[in-house]
Amino acid sequence: NAGVTQTPKFRVLKTGQSMTLLCAQDMNHEYMYWYRQDPGMGLRLIHYSVGEGTTAKGEVPDGYNVSRLKKQNFLLGLESAAPSQTSVYFCASKHREETQYFGPGTRLLVL
Amino acid sequence: GDSVTQMEGPVTLSEEAFLTINCTYTATGYPSLFWYVQYPGEGLQLLLKATKADDKGSNKGFEATYRKETTSFHLEKGSVQVSDSAVYFCALSANSGGSNYKLTFGKGTLLTVNP
Numbered sequence: 622n623a624g625v626t627q628t629p630k631f632r633v634l635k636t637g638q639s640m641t642l643l644c645a646q647d648m649n650h651e652y653m654y655w656y657r658q659d660p661g662m663g664l665r666l667i668h669y670s671v672g673e674g675t676t677a678k679g680e681v682p683d684g685y686n687v688s689r690l691k692k693q694n695f696l697l698g699l700e701s702a703a704p705s706q707t708s709v710y711f712c713a714s715k716h717r718e719e720t721q722y723f724g725p726g727t728r729l730l731v732l
Numbered sequence: 733g734d735s736v737t738q739m740e741g742p743v744t745l746s747e748e749a750f751l752t753i754n755c756t757y758t759a760t761g762y763p764s765l766f767w768y769v770q771y772p773g774e775g776l777q778l779l780l781k782a783t784k785a786d787d788k789g790s791n792k793g794f795e796a797t798y799r800k801e802t803t804s805f806h807l808e809k810g811s812v813q814v815s816d817s818a819v820y821f822c823a824l825s826a827n828s829g830g831s832n833y834k835l836t837f838g839k840g841t842l843l844t845v846n847p
Contacts, residue, residue, distance in 0.1 A: 625775075652833060654834065661839060662839060663821060663837040663838055663839040663840050664776075664821070664835075664837040665837075666834055666835075669834055679834065711775055713776075713835075715833065717833065718833065720778050720781065721778075723768075723775040723777070724775055725774060725775045726775050
């Protein structure tokens, strides 16, 4: 049981490039979330999903897209990366009324 | 909207000192309250939680009591260790109306414990 895994662990992009961050969970959780963590800002919710095939916007969704084609995977896409998207990205998952479990994070640097 | 305010750090203590990290919240309905801990270079781990008023969450010597009257959930530990050095996040989850159960986080408090 690997829990929540994230790929890649670290990535450097140039402004305007695109990339996809992958989150996978093997706990059969319905809910999945993408957060970004910036110094002095805590964690802010980007997008979330309450089930396969559904997604919704969080607090800071601009510049990101997501997809939940399979229950166990939640993809976060950056179509045209900007330096303001330099951050650490965390994925989390949970059952309906239980605790969120977090992945180890993806560190993204946009030059 | 929902919000969490926690004391700003950094907090630096000597080993065996008493720790308090203040957390207050604003929320509609009856939220659940959480403390998460993030060790250097790692993701967040649940430290403790409380789901209703007057509940006390506890784990690894840490405690926090859900105080509805003061909308607070302060984290305490009687004797900190060097290994407790980490960033601590207070968070709440709205439970009302079958919503998405998303977490709202405070900004985090960096704790450094010196030997």
